Amino acid sequence: MQSQKSFAAHDTGTLYLVPTPIGNLEDMTMRSVHILQQVTLIAAEDTRNTQKLLNHFDIQTKQISFHEHNTQERIPQLLAYLQKGDDLAQLSDAGMPSISDPGQELVAAAIKADIPVVPLPGASAGVTALIASGLVPQPFYFYGFLNRKKSQQVEELTALNQHQETMIFYEAPHRLVKTLQAMADVFGADRQVVLARELTKKFEEFLRGSLAEVLTYFKEQAPRGEFVVLVAGNAHPVVAADPYAALNNHDYVAALVETGQPAKAAIKQVAKQRGVPKQQVYQDYHGF
Template sequence: MQQVSSFNNEQTGRLYLVPTPIGNLDDMTFRAIKTLRAVDLIAAEDTRHTQQLLNHFEITTRQISFHEHNTEQRIPELLAKLKAGQQIAQCSDAGMPSISDPGKELVAAAVAAGIPVVPLPGANAGLTALIASGLAPQPFYFYGFLERKHQQQVSELQALVNRPETMIFYEAPHRLKKTLATLAEVLGNDRQAVLARELTKRYEEFSRGTLAELRDYFIDHQPRGEFVVLVAGNDHPADEQGAGEGTPVEQVDQEIERGLSTNAAIKLVAKRNRLNRQDLYREYHHIGE
């Protein structure tokens, strides 16, 4: 078992994981400011964006870029600096490092090298939205961003359709409409959901309703700002390994009554009963009879 205290390895530097505000700069903690001032180097997702934060708090620490496109290049460089005794803070543009943001590869590399990793608490969009959503706050299941292509989203959501926990997703405004449509298609029109946008900012807003209601609302309204999408868990999860109630065709009708689209219901029932999806599709639609 590897155990490294943040205070017992004085020959190397420490990697500090520093959360930054998700909107309101007043959410920056005293400890975060103190840490960014004290370290030798800040590894930032976007140095231009982070510079605005540093300027606001009069922090003059030098920066280096660290983002998803230069991870392989930067990690050896940052590890070398840490092993030489430099103190490094890593931060993303907003919120917690590594949570749908850069950081996890650097943390894993530091841990593997025996370098102390020091996490600071701070703002997180998913939890901030969850506690004000009105949905069950625990247990919850954090997913983050879904894949962008429709069929990939369908596959991801089919694996989540029976989860009883409140689910937390992130989505960009230009993809929100399509994602809401897919959520309704797979999880069901009647599933309760909450959209949180512009959290901690001046135009913070929560929209609550069924997935169908939220989908239809944004047909005529343009999404603005970054969104947290919270979806209620399934309060009647089907037994993935069991045969369900009735014939497969009857089970498809039951899932449609619960709000799933016909195709999503066929896929779910086929998986539940270990049937060929195309065979069930033909049987349900009386193809070839």
């Protein structure tokens, strides 16, 4: 077990995970600005993009690139800074680090090295879109980007089809129509969907309707901007058939015991599943 007291004295530096605005720069928190001013180094997904943010808030802190293509090279370098006592901030281009963006590997490495990891709250495109979607907000299932290959995408969607909670995906404009078509094929054209684009920006837009309706819409208008795709959960999931339905209580318990389950636990499970008293299942199993 490891215990982290984020703001106690440490022999190492601290890794701060700093969210950035998903569009409107005014969504940057005062605390995030202060952290970026105070740390020794900023590990940024795209230093050119981050520089615009730093310029806006007059932040002079030095940057180093940290993205999916140089993760293994950069992590030892960043850990060396932290281990000698320097504080670092890690940023993705927009939103929360590690959520469909770089960061998870660095966090894991820092934790393994007993370096404190401090998250800052801030913007997240998926949750921002969810609360204005009109779909059931909780529980929800965040998935992020689907696989780009159609066959694997269909496989992923098929596995997700029985989810009853609202599902959240991210998609690029040039792949949006193909993804929506795959969703219609797997989920059904009547499944309700909400598309959110340009969140927090001047041209923020929400499209609400069935998968069939939004597909028709995009036949006449090309998608523009990055999209959050929210899909209503399956209101009528298929319940798997009970493989032991034809067995009596004795044989049902015996079958579970053969799989390695203790008799006491098996009796409890059968009673709960069939809605009968445990004492009855106990007597049936033991032949009383």
